Amino acid sequence: MYDRVGPDTIRVAVDQFYHRVLGDPRLSHYFAGVNMSRLHRHQALFIGQILGGPVHFQMHQLEAIHRRLRIDRDTYWAAAFHLIAVMSSVGASDDVRLHLFGALLDLEGRIVANPARAAV
Numbered sequence: 581m582y583d584r585v586g587p588d589t590i591r592v593a594v595d596q597f598y599h600r601v602l603g604d605p606r607l608s609h610y611f612a613g614v615n616m617s618r619l620h621r622h623q624a625l626f627i628g629q630i631l632g633g634p635v636h637f638q639m640h641q642l643e644a645i646h647r648r649l650r651i652d653r654d655t656y657w658a659a660a661f662h663l664i665a666v667m668s669s670v671g672a673s674d675d676v677r678l679h680l681f682g683a684l685l686d687l688e689g690r691i692v693a694n695p696a697r698a699a700v
């Protein structure tokens with residue numbers, strides 16, 4: 581899948597993704613002060629990894645980075661649906677979008693803050 585989509589298309593999708601995220605009042609405030617060019621780069625690598633490209637991230641790293649942001653489920657899915665939407669707009673096929681959706685379902689448990697665990 582990674583070879584089929586390719587890094588250039590992923591980069592375009594990531595640009596569109598953060599354009600949408602920063603324009604969404606439910607999400608934009610989380611990114612205040614964040615180095616966005618680094619984030620674009622890392623997000624592109626991560627999407628490549630989801631699609632079967634080279635592995636750059638361990639899931640526990642992503643969990644640690646997002647834990648302090650206290651992201652709830654609705655916020656997570658707001659961002660996740662922007663990601664799926666931009667994959668459509670760059671022309672990704674149904675199987676790619678379905679695969680991405682599956683990965684986002686798996687990732688939810690890593691990124692959404694878990695109140696039970698936070699209380700420990």
Ligand code: HEM
Nearest residue numbers: 607610611614619622623626645651655656659660663691
């Ligand atoms: C939808 C699924 C999501 C994916 C696939 C994802 C992926 C990533 C990746 C790959 C990074 C870079 C990690 C690194 O630099 O090592 C990152 C960082 C970040 N993410 Fe997410 N993320 C998601 C959801 C969210 C949500 C819902 C928010 C908040 C609304 C969010 C806020 C952030 C912020 C603020 C950073 C930068 C942290 C920093 O550099 O200090 N992410 N994310």
